[in-house]
Amino acid sequence: MAAYRIVFAGPLGAGKTTAVAALSDVPPVTTEVANDEARAAGKETTTVAFDYGQVLLPSGDVVLLYGTPGQARFDFMWPIISENAIGAVILANNGRPDAVAATVDYVRNFAPRVALGNCVVGVGRCEEYPLPPLEAYGDALLEVGFELPVMAVDVRRREHALLLLDVLLARLDAARRLEA
Amino acid sequence: MSEYSIATHALPAATVAALRSMLKTLAPMLGTRWEVRDQLPADVLMAPAEMLARLPPVPRHSKLPLFVALAADDAQLAIAFASIKRPVSPPRLLEAIQAVEEQIRRIRSPQSLIETVPLLEKLDIQAKLAPGTLDMRLRTGLRAATFRLLQAPVAASLIDETRHAIYSVLPGIGFATRQTAVELVATLRANPPTILIELSSTDEKALAQARDFRPLRELEWSFWISARSPWLRPEVSQTGRYRLLRWPDFGRLPHSHAEVRLASFLMTQPMTLDELGTRTDVSRERAMNFLNAVHGLGLLAPAEAGSARRVEKPRAGPSISGLGALISQLRRKFGLTRSERVGSV
Numbered sequence: 001m002a003a004y005r006i007v008f009a010g011p012l013g014a015g016k017t018t019a020v021a022a023l024s025d026v027p028p029v030t031t032e033v034a035n036d037e038a039r040a041a042g043k044e045t046t047t048v049a050f051d052y053g054q055v056l057l058p059s060g061d062v063v064l065l066y067g068t069p070g071q072a073r074f075d076f077m078w079p080i081i082s083e084n085a086i087g088a089v090i091l092a093n094n095g096r097p098d099a100v101a102a103t104v105d106y107v108r109n110f111a112p113r114v115a116l117g118n119c120v121v122g123v124g125r126c127e128e129y130p131l132p133p134l135e136a137y138g139d140a141l142l143e144v145g146f147e148l149p150v151m152a153v154d155v156r157r158r159e160h161a162l163l164l165l166d167v168l169l170a171r172l173d174a175a176r177r178l179e180a
Numbered sequence: 181m182s183e184y185s186i187a188t189h190a191l192p193a194a195t196v197a198a199l200r201s202m203l204k205t206l207a208p209m210l211g212t213r214w215e216v217r218d219q220l221p222a223d224v225l226m227a228p229a230e231m232l233a234r235l236p237p238v239p240r241h242s243k244l245p246l247f248v249a250l251a252a253d254d255a256q257l258a259i260a261f262a263s264i265k266r267p268v269s270p271p272r273l274l275e276a277i278q279a280v281e282e283q284i285r286r287i288r289s290p291q292s293l294i295e296t297v298p299l300l301e302k303l304d305i306q307a308k309l310a311p312g313t314l315d316m317r318l319r320t321g322l323r324a325a326t327f328r329l330l331q332a333p334v335a336a337s338l339i340d341e342t343r344h345a346i347y348s349v350l351p352g353i354g355f356a357t358r359q360t361a362v363e364l365v366a367t368l369r370a371n372p373p374t375i376l377i378e379l380s381s382t383d384e385k386a387l388a389q390a391r392d393f394r395p396l397r398e399l400e401w402s403f404w405i406s407a408r409s410p411w412l413r414p415e416v417s418q419t420g421r422y423r424l425l426r427w428p429d430f431g432r433l434p435h436s437h438a439e440v441r442l443a444s445f446l447m448t449q450p451m452t453l454d455e456l457g458t459r460t461d462v463s464r465e466r467a468m469n470f471l472n473a474v475h476g477l478g479l480l481a482p483a484e485a486g487s488a489r490r491v492e493k494p495r496a497g498p499s500i501s502g503l504g505a506l507i508s509q510l511r512r513k514f515g516l517t518r519s520e521r522v523g524s525v
Binding site (some may be wrong): 003115151152154165170173 | 426427431432443445447449459503509511513515
């Protein structure tokens with residue numbers, strides 16, 4: 001039985017917990033406590049360790065889903081939970097003033113740790129906060145050498161969580177087939 | 181034979197004679213479309229206002245003959261479609277004639293202002309619908325009408341044969357529809373008969389206030405992605421090698437797994453149309469639709485475009501060579517192999 005990982009990374013309120021729950025076969029483990037930064041993040045609770053879910057496959061293999069802690073003080077965990085990951089979903093909250101810069105940071109941290117630098121960026125709350133436009137994320141990432149898919153999503157909708165997974169898998173598959 | 185006719189009732193002979201004479205005077209404006217008859221049947225019945233006032237004051241503007249009153253003042257009679265203040269003069273007569281002519285056309289044939297063109301199953305890319313055809317109502321197929329609007333947007337609504345609106349376009353603002361993105365793609369695919377109606381400025385204002393509008397590029401994407409018998413748009417070459425400049429925003433565009441797959445390959449490596457179909461196992465038609473659609477978004481570029489960009493080579497990570505089975509399993513589990521469209525709206 002082989003175990004793979006997919007990492008969900010992003011700042012507070014970006015939807016990591018929701019995205020993991022959308023895909024997990026088992027009730028995800030979520031370690032949340034009252035958010036001492038609730039006012040700033042608009043959230044009652046926040047993840048203080050990580051979110052954990054599982055996707056169980058017929059072959060017996062399992063894909064472990066990890067949502068990284070949002071606070072920077074837990075960044076020591078990032079290398080651990082992204083080891084041997086096949087991809088990372090970077091979730092952004094377009095309502096935050098530092099959304100683009102934060103996304104670039106997350107990509108810089110996680111892309112080197114996942115297969116082929118396989119990341120997809122999902123930007124939430126674009127309907128309520130139409131600026132910055134999605135192109136701003138793509139341009140900022142390109143400036144630092146990352147050419148990644150960027151999409152407007154609402155991970156409360158399961159089809160958007162599946163879209164992010166689909167894109168991750170499609171990128172891996174394309175690279176694998178074109179290498180062959 | 182004249183196209184329109186006026187019968188008179190209870191008018192002095194001199195007035196009738198003057199009426200005939202004035203119509204001749206107005207021939208440069210009216211041509212010989214009008215004639216004066218001694219009696220009904222006719223399109224218009226002209227009579228003194230005091231005579232018409234004796235009739236029940238019920239407007240009858242939707243049937244012939246239309247009543248035109250000759251009146252001593254400017255008072256309007258409910259039953260009369262138009263009034264001419266005495267003494268009748270050529271300008272006053274002309275004004276009334278032009279008003280009744282328009283109404284007569286509507287009464288004779290409610291559809292008469294709709295020009296019918298053949299339902300186009302495949303629009304020859306060179307055969308653009310002439311701009312003049314959008315001066316009136318146009319009956320055609322949905323795809324042909326959409327193609328025309330994408331070429332040169334005008335304020336217009338498209339309605340189906342049951343008179344329900346499919347979508348409306350306001351240039352510079354976007355398009356509005358009650359359908360979801362996926363439903364719109366399906367409707368475009370079905371290509372039903374439709375009537376394109378140009379909107380008046382009043383209609384435009386009302387529509388702009390009443391509806392939320394989406395960018396026209398989403399309509400363009402839906403149009404191209406839904407073609408059943410696609411052709412490659414002339415800007416895209418059959419043999420040229422292309423790449424994607426960036427991923428389409430599938431979060432907001434209707435798509436299926438096939439489009440995600442096509443994008444992933446075209447982002448990884450420049451390809452021709454043939455290569456794209458072969459390497460992705462997606463049909464040529466679907467690949468063609470995709471190239472047309474991403475071109476419409478401004479995302480398709482010749483292979484050499486962007487070659488100066490510095491893209492970081494992924495550092496060593498887990499090997500991907502053994503991931504084929506995992507990818508297949510995950511796709512099957514989550515239904516990511518299906519061809520039906522999903523959408524964000």
